[in-house]
Amino acid sequence: MQGLAQEGGRPDTVDGAAPSIEFTILIPCLNEAETIATCVRKAVGYFERAGIAGEVLVSDNGSTDGSIAIAQAAGARVVHAPIAGYGGALGCGIHAARGRYVIMGDADDSYDFSDLSAFVAALRDGGQLVMGNRFKGGILPGAMPLLHRYLGNPVLSAIGRLFFRIPVGDFHCGLRGFDRQSIIDLDLRTTGMEFASEMVVSASLAHLDIREVPTVLAKDGRSRPPHLRTWRDGWRHLRFLMLHSPRWSFGYPGAVLMIAGMALVAALLPGQLSLWDGVSLDIRAFLVGCMAIVVGVQAIVHGVIARRFAAMHQLLPAHRRAQHLLDAVSMERILQAAAVLLAAGVGGIAYATGVWADAHFGAIADGKLLRIMLLSMSAIVVAVQLGLSGFLLGVLDLRPGSVRAQQARLRAAFPVE
Structure with missing residues (x-):
């Protein structure tokens, strides 16, 4: 992917040789100054405690609130994604990642980056796409709007399972891990929130090994409204599912x-x-x-x-x-x-x-x-x-x-x- 600019983080080489990085924790970011440092520190701390050779990569989508400097100070490498949108930031980040495996999660501190052992174990065991399931792991009070919890997510996930026979209970969980090259080979193209559906559907059509682990969703730490727009982004997910079936x-x-x-x-x-x-x-x-x-x-x-x-x-x-x-x-x-x-x-x-x-x-x-x-x-x-x-x-x-x-x-x- 062209146009990726990088700042901060780990050096590209160590003593002239490429570092061996197993995991990349990828965090898309757009004006997340309130929570990005917490997410990065949790991710860095997890790598250190688990003894994993990894990097924390922030794919920034044009932040103007100081998120870039904050992320770098907390220990992340930052790439500037030239393609606007949630999917645009993730696509650029996936191509820029150095790890064999990538675990992606939102920058609002709603997912706990301090313990990703279930994802790591499933990926090392051969899983090519490992989905988090918030309905199995637990949704804490105030973490998900009632409309999303009881209508949007269950209905869209049910449609996805019906259309594509995918054994995934939570199509839109933002915390998921995958084999980087397997996902790059899918040639994902959407740039908005429907990127989450495209990844699951394309992985299923390509017969990748898809697994699911429970994950907990907490209330995000932001004081501003989320980037997600219920009806607009819900329609974009539904439209994607319909057009591909x-x-x-x-x-x-x-x-x-x-x-x-x-x-x-x-x-x-x-x-x-x-x-x-x-x-x-x-x-x-x-x-x-x-x-x-x-x-x-x-x-x-x-x-x-x-x-x-x-x-x-x-x-x-x-x-x-x-x-x-x-x-x-x-x-x-x-x-x-x-x-x-x-x-x-x-x-x-x-x-x-x-x-x-x-x-x-x-x-x-x-x-x-x-x-x-x-x-x-x-x-x-x-x-x-x-x-x-x-x-x-x-x-x-x-x-x-x-x-x-x-x-x-x-x-x-x-x-x-």
Whole structure:
């Protein structure tokens, strides 16, 4: 990562040789003058008591309150992160760290850096990402807002486990340790608070060894409000999870809608459906079923396109079963399905128009004919959706690298005289 400036701390070499540093405690910082010294001193003290060759690294994100000087005086090495945001500071710090393992934690003194033995043991045992779990270790009074404790963190963590099958109970714990090179290899890209989710999700998709240890969350020692913004940062976490799981964002909801719509349409196609005394479903429910089919099909196709785009740009790893499906869903096959649906829809409308013509284009009270019209129009809409989506899929398959390689082969085979 370019642009890292360093100040203070340990020398880069000792007697001309690189020092052997096993652990780096990484602390992102932005105007934490009230608590940064406490965090650094606790971390330095832990290394000394545990006999660990380590460094305390503060990745500063533009502090103007003297945090840099305070951190250096307490024994930390400081790097200046040129990328704004929580994720930006951590990304820069991870690249600047000298330890084989990194343990990261916030600079507000809410995590206890004086005892990190559980993280150290798990990392030395082969864990590549070791997450703290505040719900198992304990949340002290006043340490976490009730909205975060009972809604935000549990819901987002549950969504993460559901979408990605990750055995982690606290997705957003700020205290975690990892094998530095393993995390660098993930090529993490977000710069905001969603960096915490990206690390866990990417580690899971890369099949890293993820473990969890209990950790205690204390009330932070700051007098100012935290940098975290509940709704803004909560949405950024949720958005990241959704965009990286096309199955749950598009595929499964679309399949549920489509199947429910088809069941409703099939049940009502013969006529009115009586449920119980005085309650029945008729043409309005039939229209709802048609709409559910249209929306469901479009969601499924969007999921296929999103998954292909993600695999093409290596945003998501290739999956064998998913790849077989993506390979089977070609532009030509989508267009063939669209043509069949279009023909069926046009045929249905032609039939209904013929019946209407036989009635001299007057009023028709035949509810079944109206159902045929609605279903035919829905088929035409789905056909148009599929056709447009098929062409979009074809555009995605125009890979610039492949096109350039083909052009190079043509130039080599047929040189211009």
